Amino acid sequence: MQPIAVDVMGTDNGPTQIVAGARQAAEDLGIPVVLVGRPDALADTGSLEVVAASEVIAMGEDAASSVRRKKDASVVRAAELVRDGKASAMVCPGNTGAAMGSALLRLGRLPGVSRPAIATPLPVPGSTPTVLLDAGANAECQPGWLVQFAQMGAAYAAGRYGITTPRVGLLSIGEEDTKGSDLVKEANALLRNAAVWEGSGGTFVGNVEGRDLLSDRLDVVVTDGFTGNVVLKTLEGAMGFMRRAVVGALTATEEAAQASQHVLPLLVPLAAEMDPDSYGGALLLGVDGVCIISHGSSSSAAIVNAVRAASELVEQGLVDRLRRSVKG
Amino acid sequence: MQPIAVDVMGTDNGPTQIVAGARQAAEDLGIPVVLVGRPDALADTGSLEVVAASEVIAMGEDAASSVRRKKDASVVRAAELVRDGKASAMVCPGNTGAAMGSALLRLGRLPGVSRPAIATPLPVPGSTPTVLLDAGANAECQPGWLVQFAQMGAAYAAGRYGITTPRVGLLSIGEEDTKGSDLVKEANALLRNAAVWEGSGGTFVGNVEGRDLLSDRLDVVVTDGFTGNVVLKTLEGAMGFMRRAVVGALTATEEAAQASQHVLPLLVPLAAEMDPDSYGGALLLGVDGVCIISHGSSSSAAIVNAVRAASELVEQGLVDRLRRSVKG
Numbered sequence: 001m002q003p004i005a006v007d008v009m010g011t012d013n014g015p016t017q018i019v020a021g022a023r024q025a026a027e028d029l030g031i032p033v034v035l036v037g038r039p040d041a042l043a044d045t046g047s048l049e050v051v052a053a054s055e056v057i058a059m060g061e062d063a064a065s066s067v068r069r070k071k072d073a074s075v076v077r078a079a080e081l082v083r084d085g086k087a088s089a090m091v092c093p094g095n096t097g098a099a100m101g102s103a104l105l106r107l108g109r110l111p112g113v114s115r116p117a118i119a120t121p122l123p124v125p126g127s128t129p130t131v132l133l134d135a136g137a138n139a140e141c142q143p144g145w146l147v148q149f150a151q152m153g154a155a156y157a158a159g160r161y162g163i164t165t166p167r168v169g170l171l172s173i174g175e176e177d178t179k180g181s182d183l184v185k186e187a188n189a190l191l192r193n194a195a196v197w198e199g200s201g202g203t204f205v206g207n208v209e210g211r212d213l214l215s216d217r218l219d220v221v222v223t224d225g226f227t228g229n230v231v232l233k234t235l236e237g238a239m240g241f242m243r244r245a246v247v248g249a250l251t252a253t254e255e256a257a258q259a260s261q262h263v264l265p266l267l268v269p270l271a272a273e274m275d276p277d278s279y280g281g282a283l284l285l286g287v288d289g290v291c292i293i294s295h296g297s298s299s300s301a302a303i304v305n306a307v308r309a310a311s312e313l314v315e316q317g318l319v320d321r322l323r324r325s326v327k328g
Numbered sequence: 329m330q331p332i333a334v335d336v337m338g339t340d341n342g343p344t345q346i347v348a349g350a351r352q353a354a355e356d357l358g359i360p361v362v363l364v365g366r367p368d369a370l371a372d373t374g375s376l377e378v379v380a381a382s383e384v385i386a387m388g389e390d391a392a393s394s395v396r397r398k399k400d401a402s403v404v405r406a407a408e409l410v411r412d413g414k415a416s417a418m419v420c421p422g423n424t425g426a427a428m429g430s431a432l433l434r435l436g437r438l439p440g441v442s443r444p445a446i447a448t449p450l451p452v453p454g455s456t457p458t459v460l461l462d463a464g465a466n467a468e469c470q471p472g473w474l475v476q477f478a479q480m481g482a483a484y485a486a487g488r489y490g491i492t493t494p495r496v497g498l499l500s501i502g503e504e505d506t507k508g509s510d511l512v513k514e515a516n517a518l519l520r521n522a523a524v525w526e527g528s529g530g531t532f533v534g535n536v537e538g539r540d541l542l543s544d545r546l547d548v549v550v551t552d553g554f555t556g557n558v559v560l561k562t563l564e565g566a567m568g569f570m571r572r573a574v575v576g577a578l579t580a581t582e583e584a585a586q587a588s589q590h591v592l593p594l595l596v597p598l599a600a601e602m603d604p605d606s607y608g609g610a611l612l613l614g615v616d617g618v619c620i621i622s623h624g625s626s627s628s629a630a631i632v633n634a635v636r637a638a639s640e641l642v643e644q645g646l647v648d649r650l651r652r653s654v655k656g
């Protein structure tokens with residue numbers, strides 16, 4: 001396997017955590033990794049190869065223009081390594097738009113794919129994650145795009161989590177086919193057509209609601225990129241809020257803290273299961289290559305998981321699965 | 329004050345909890361209440377007056393046609409009592425669409441209001457709730473409607489929670505004015521116009537994200553009814569999920585349960601603060617009367633809170649505040 005290309009430059013916090021995670025993936029898991037960035041900005045790269053890229057697209061920069069202008073940006077170079085067969089996947093923590101734009105311009109779309117979508121696994125303790133897409137690539141969507149998201153999401157869930165017949169739901173505001181926005185009603189009608197599912201092996205369970213996202217009766221939830229991104233951030237916010245509130249209540253007074261000292265460790269496994277860092281980040285589905293987009297604030301552990309996920313997706317032949325799913 | 333009209337018929341669970349809550353509001357809080365429903369279906373109504381209505385619109389029924397067809401439905405009669413000045417507000421647990429339709433047809437819209445919206449308070453422990461609207465009345469929205477939602481939301485937060493200058497955010501997928509759907513970008517531009525806020529006293533803090541919903545730096549969050557409903561149910565689902573997961577982790581083994589018995593009570597106040605039942609239900613803003621829409625599964629405690637909220641909103645002159653906010 002060609003190495004996983006890790007863009008080490010694009011985060012607000014600098015390359016330290018990213019490099020540490022990449023090294024750990026290489027040294028502990030034996031996954032080949034190549035770093036992409038400014039060599040003079042990197043320390044402690046161990047024995048990892050560094051591909052030099054002189055420019056950086058920062059978190060707040062406008063992605064569309066930066067990707068076109070900064071031809072030697074690390075995120076652009078990472079995509080080129082994949083395009084040229086010198087890397088098998090790209091892992092990009094930082095500016096989501098820049099990673100998307102680089103992948104789209106340098107790797108191109110898979111045949112028949114109208115728009116790539118961001119797929120984010122939502123942790124469901126005790127079960128495989130629910131794959132949410134589009135989690136933010138396309139703020140405005142057409143019904144046919146949602147169908148392709150559904151197909152690609154099913155192919156991804158099948159390959160990544162070994163689910164034979166992934167159950168796909170369409171996010172709406174009521175389970176009835178007649179409820180929801182015009183976009184949802186039209187997409188629902190299209191998804192009811194069994195032929196849609198021939199290439200991916202998925203099955204349509206109908207419209208689902210926000211409260212179903214963390215249930216184990218779904219494998220994939222499809223929505224437009226506006227709703228998907230709002231939902232993702234709402235969930236992240238609510239989980240973080242609850243974590244702080246529970247710890248706060250259990251440590252509010254000296255007495256409470258005393259009583260809680262033996263039970264707080266009981267909550268650690270739950271917190272770990274709910275931690276988005278455990279799931280290797282979001283994946284851009286629909287480009288001709290494996291592209292993982294990680295948080296700009298990724299810890300080294302998150303990078304280890306992202307590199308591991310990238311390598312597994314390459315070995316599982318994700319891109320070929322996606323190709324088949326959409327051509328159906 | 330004229331009594332609060334409580335529709336006791338529209339829930340799946342029958343009228344028992346609703347009647348009990350209405351009685352408690354009358355007997356313990358001294359709020360005048362009139363029940364609306366089929367007298368033969370009601371027991372234990374105490375000294376409460378019952379206005380007879382022979383028909384019922386059930387939870388699953390199509391609202392638009394039922395409201396027009398069933399002229400003697402309890403929810404329709406409740407709206408008529410408000411229209412005719414015989415009740416000062418309506419409290420309707422059950423079919424949200426039927427409550428909306430009845431209020432819209434019988435009470436009519438406030439002058440200048442394009443579409444009424446559902447406003448739902450999101451619990452923020454340690455702070456006043458964040459008012460989310462539209463939480464589901466309008467799956468498709470126009471930019472100008474969002475402006476009216478913002479105005480009405482600000483007027484509601486000012487009156488209900490005594491906030492001098494309510495901070496209003498527009499839900500989007502990034503804080504920058506240039507991000508989001510076309511709807512959001514156009515609404516953002518309109519909300520930047522200070523004249524919009526003259527009637528409500530609110531102020532626009534710009535675009536906000538899903539993770540800001542439970543923060544104390546916002547009083548009102550505006551969005552379309554599709555996104556709002558998805559977000560609301562996502563939050564409800566996540567909160568319920570976390571509550572079960574935390575209790576599950578703390579009671580998973582005999583040992584854990586033993587260790588946790590003194591700390592579980594520490595979490596009760598938090599659970600109570602996060603319980604949507606504490607906040608009196610959702611409010612339909614933009615009709616010429618006070619209309620509270622409660623869950624179909626409302627407990628008697630939820631009904632007490634809804635009746636109390638209705639009576640406070642009447643006393644605070646909510647409808648006049650709303651009228652001024654939109655005409656502004």
